Structures are given as structure tokens and as C-alpha cells.
Amino acid sequence: MPDSPRIAHISKTAMKLVYATTDGYAKLPAWVIFYLELGSFLISSLDQPEERRIIGLAIPTRAFSAAFSAVGAVIGSITSRKDQPSDDDYFDQLCSAPAGTHIKFRDRDKKGKDRLLDGILLGPQEMSPLKGSVGPVRMLQIQLEKSSMLDPAAGGLRRFVTRERARDIMVANVETVLTAESLPTSQKGKIVAPTSNFAKSVLGSHGITEFERETRMTCLVIGSQAALKSEICNQSFQTDSGLNGTLSDLLRVRRLIGITRPFRSDIFAANSRRPPRFPAERNRPDLVIFDGALGFLKWRDYFLASHWLVLLDQTEPSFDDGLQTLNNHYIQRNGTDAILDDFPSIPDGVEMIFFQERTK
Numbered sequence: 001m002p003d004s005p006r007i008a009h010i011s012k013t014a015m016k017l018v019y020a021t022t023d024g025y026a027k028l029p030a031w032v033i034f035y036l037e038l039g040s041f042l043i044s045s046l047d048q049p050e051e052r053r054i055i056g057l058a059i060p061t062r063a064f065s066a067a068f069s070a071v072g073a074v075i076g077s078i079t080s081r082k083d084q085p086s087d088d089d090y091f092d093q094l095c096s097a098p099a100g101t102h103i104k105f106r107d108r109d110k111k112g113k114d115r116l117l118d119g120i121l122l123g124p125q126e127m128s129p130l131k132g133s134v135g136p137v138r139m140l141q142i143q144l145e146k147s148s149m150l151d152p153a154a155g156g157l158r159r160f161v162t163r164e165r166a167r168d169i170m171v172a173n174v175e176t177v178l179t180a181e182s183l184p185t186s187q188k189g190k191i192v193a194p195t196s197n198f199a200k201s202v203l204g205s206h207g208i209t210e211f212e213r214e215t216r217m218t219c220l221v222i223g224s225q226a227a228l229k230s231e232i233c234n235q236s237f238q239t240d241s242g243l244n245g246t247l248s249d250l251l252r253v254r255r256l257i258g259i260t261r262p263f264r265s266d267i268f269a270a271n272s273r274r275p276p277r278f279p280a281e282r283n284r285p286d287l288v289i290f291d292g293a294l295g296f297l298k299w300r301d302y303f304l305a306s307h308w309l310v311l312l313d314q315t316e317p318s319f320d321d322g323l324q325t326l327n328n329h330y331i332q333r334n335g336t337d338a339i340l341d342d343f344p345s346i347p348d349g350v351e352m353i354f355f356q357e358r359t360k
Contacts, residue, residue: 013201013202013204013239013240013241014036014071014075014202015028015033015036016239016240017202017237017238017239018237018238018240019235019236019237019238020235020236020237020238025238030347031347031350032064032068033344034344034345034346034347035064035065035068035069035072036068036069036071036072036075037072037344038055038069038072038309038344039068039069039070039071039072039073039074039075039076039219039287039289039309040072040073040075040076041072041076041342041343041344042055042069042073042287042307042309043072043073043076043077043218043219043286043287043307044076050358050359051335051336051356051357051358051359052305052306052307052308052335052356052357052359053307053308053338053354053356054307054308054310054329054330054333054354054355054356054357055308055309055310055352055353055354056308056310056312056323056326056352056353056354057309057310057311057312057350057351057352058312058314058319058323058350058351058352059311059312059313059314059349059350060313060314060315060349060350061313061315062223062227062291062292062311062313062316063231064231064235065291065311066221066223066228066289066291066309066311067221067228067231067232067247067251068247069219069289069309069311070218070219070221070247070251070265070289071247071250071251073218073219073265073286073287073289074218074219074250074251074252074264074265075202075203075250077216077218077264077286078203078210078211079203079204087163087164087166087167088163090166090167091140091163091166094121094140094166094169094171095123095124095138095140097121097171098121099120099121099122099123100120100121100179100180101120101121101171102118102119102120102171102172102177102178103118103119103120103121103142103169103170103171103172104116104117104118104119104169104170104171104172104213105117105118105119105142105144105159105161105168105169105170106168106169106170106192106213107168107189109188109189113191114191114192114194115188115189115190115191115192116189116190116191116192116213117144117187117189118144118172118178118183118184118187118189119142119143119144119159119178119183120142120143120178120179120180120183121140121141121142121169122141122142122143122158123140123141124138124139124140124141125138125139125140125141125160126138126139127139127160137162138163139160139161139162139163140160140161140166140169141158141159141160141161142158142159142161142169143157143158143159143180143183144157144158144159144183144187145157145183145184145185145186145187146180146181146182146183146184146185167208170210170213192212192213193212193252193257193261193262194212195208195211195212195249196243196245196249197243197245198237198239198243198244198245198249199211199245199249199250201239201241201243202239202250203250211252211262211264212262213262214262215262215263215264215283216264216286217254217263217264217265217266217278217283217284217285217286218264218265218285218286218287219264219265219285219286219287219288219289220265220266220267220268220276220285220287220288220289220303220306221265221266221267221268221288221289221291222267222268222269222270222276222288222289222290222291222295222296222299223267223269223270223289223290223291223292223295224269224270224291224292225255225267225268225269227291228267228291229256229267231247232246232247232248232251232253232256232267233246233247233248233256234246235247251264251265252264252265253265253266253267254266255267266285268295268299270290270291270292270294270295270298270299271294275299275302276299276302284305284306285303285306286306286307287306287307287308287309288303288306288307288308288309289309289311290308290309290310290311291311292311292312292313292316292318292322293312293313293316293318293319293321293322293323294316294318294322296310296312296322296325296326297318297321297322297325300325304359305359310322310326312326326353327353329355329357330353330355333355333356333357334357334358335355335356335357335358336356337356338354338355338356340354
């Protein structure tokens with residue numbers, strides 16, 4: 001399969017995953033790679049908010065198609081970011097940020113749990129050479145607590161962060177203003193949901209900071225919750241370096257990990273009696289994957305600003321109704337012509353419709 005800018009959004013580790021079988025492990029089949037790439041392809045157009053992509057597939061069977069498409073979207077949303085700096089560049093960016101910038105700092109408590117602490121940047125400082133280094137070492141000074149002493153010159157709890165630990169610092173994406181005076185005198189911090197070594201290997205070091213600390217509804221899958229949970233949580237995979245995990249490690253499904261932890265996706269029952277709810281705008285999905293015609297027919301009007309991936313199993317009873325409704329959307333489309341230059345190769349037995357609609 002030829003390289004392209006889109007394929008680069010799926011890490012080489014993800015492409016080389018193997019899955020557990022009764023006889024050991026086997027390579028991912030070509031159709032799985034297609035769905036991984038398809039999810040990445042759909043999410044890669046987020047920088048064009050004036051239009052949304054709609055892809056409909058008539059497929060022989062739905063098994064794992066939605067799950068792998070969702071994984072591709074999550075991976076693509078992280079690795080396709082054009083502004084993702086290298087570790088050295090990231091450290092330099094933090095050093096050049098204005099003093100007083102509100103940050104989140106990841107640190108480990110006495111019990112070995114990772115916690116996220118509030119703090120502010122104080123700027124870079126040249127320090128005495130560390131053991132094994134030659135010449136002064138540039139470090140980044142941060143403040144995590146204000147002084148509880150009466151002397152205003154007392155600096156409170158400060159840390160010097162090396163270039164190697166720069167990824168433990170993240171500029172806070174909040175509207176509140178934090179200053180040295182408004183910092184707490186002591187703070188326990190918020191427990192960080194741990195990222196498995198399996199996920200770290202697939203996503204790469206550049207994407208972990210954002211993945212484990214920020215909530216973003218990259219995709220919502222609407223279908224059979226029982227089937228989706230089984231595919232996401234029960235099937236075992238392994239990287240080429242021998243790390244084991246499941247698709248749940250990569251998807252961070254809100255319904256499966258709890259609403260208080262950072263999430264990247266969610267699942268919703270197609271036969272639900274109540275409509276989906278999104279209390280915060282950031283929780284609205286960038287991509288909705290309709291895993292079957294039932295969810296598409298029932299809930300599509302709730303997601304007129306999201307990208308759509310409509311997976312129509314040719315064996316399901318409502319296949320013809322779903323196909324007809326999708327064709328009606330195609331006839332009434334009002335977007336620009338879809339470009340297929342970097343579209344993944346479609347497997348045998350799969351039929352596709354692809355078009356774009358304006359969102360404004």
C-alpha cells in the first residue's frame with residue numbers, strides 16, 4: 001500500500017498490531033487497516049469546519065468495523081496535528097512562554113499515584129551542571145504553591161524541570177487566571193488516569209500528554225452496546241515489542257471509564273429511548289459512527305454538525321431503509337465535491353458513497 005500524508009496519521013506500531021487467536025497471534029487483515037485509515041481520514045478534516053464529510057458503506061458484516069474506525073479516528077486526531085512539536089521544541093516553547101502562564105504539572109505522590117497539579121511558569125534558568133553533563137544546564141522553573149509565610153519574598157514550593165520532563169507540563173486550557181498569590185499553600189492535585197504501556201507504544205510519546213489529560217469527544221459510536229463493549233474490551237492485541245492491550249486502552253470510552261476521567265470517545269445504544277445528551281460543547285462528537293441502520297435512522301438529526309460514518313450491514317433487516325435515507329442525503333447535498341486522492345483502498349465486497357455537506 002503506497003505511503004501518503006493520510007497514512008502517516010496512523011502510527012507504524014498500530015499498523016503492525018497482532019491479535020490473539022486460539023493458535024497464538026495473527027497479523028491484522030487488510031480490511032482492519034482500511035477501517036483504521038478510514039477513521040483517520042474522516043477526522044483529518046477538522047481544520048475545515050465549514051464542511052463535514054459523510055461516508056456510507058454497505059458491508060458484508062459489521063464485526064469490529066466501527067471499533068477500528070473509532071480507533072483510527074482517535075489515533076489520527078492526535079498524530080495528525082500539524083502543530084505537534086518535538087520534545088526539544090516543546091521545552092523551548094515553554095521556556096519562551098510569558099512568566100505567570102497557568103500550567104498543569106504532572107507529579108507522583110508518596111503513594112506512587114500520578115497527580116495533576118496547578119502551577120505557573122516562572123521562566124528558564126541556567127543551573128549548575130548535573131552529574132554526567134558538561135556545562136550549565138537550562139531548566140524551567142515553575143511554582144506550584146504560594147508561601148504560607150508572612151515574608152512575601154519567600155517563594156513557596158518551586159520546581160526546576162529538566163528538558164526530559166517537559167512533557168509533564170501542559171499549558172492549562174482554562175479561562176481562569178492563576179497567579180503566584182492565588183496558588184494554594186498546599187494541594188493534593190487531581191489523580192491522572194494512567195495510560196497503559198500498550199497505548200503509549202501505539203500513540204507515541206508526543207501524543208500522550210494531550211491524550212491522558214484532556215477530554216475531547218473525538219467520536220461517538222451508535223450501535224449495539226453489548227457488541228461494542230465485547231469488541232472494545234475483550235479482544236486482546238499485541239504490539240511488535242510484545243506489549244498487550246485492548247482497543248479500550250486507545251479509545252478511552254466515556255461510558256466505560258467514568259465521566260470524571262479524561263475520555264476520547266463514547267458509545268450509545270441505537271435502541272435507546274432517550275436521545276443523546278451533551279452537557280458541554282466540548283463533549284459533542286467530531287465524528288459519529290453509525291454502527292448499523294437502526295441508529296442512523298433514529299438519531300442522525302442530532303448530529304448535523306459532525307462528520308458521519310454510516311456502516312450498513314447488508315444482512316440487517318433495516319438495511320434497505322438505511323440505504324435509501326443515505327441516498328436521499330446524497331441527492332440533497334450542498335457541499336463541494338469530495339476528493340478521493342488520499343482515500344484508503346476499499347476492500348472487496350464493500351460499496352461506498354462519499355460526499356460533503358456545508359455545516360453553516
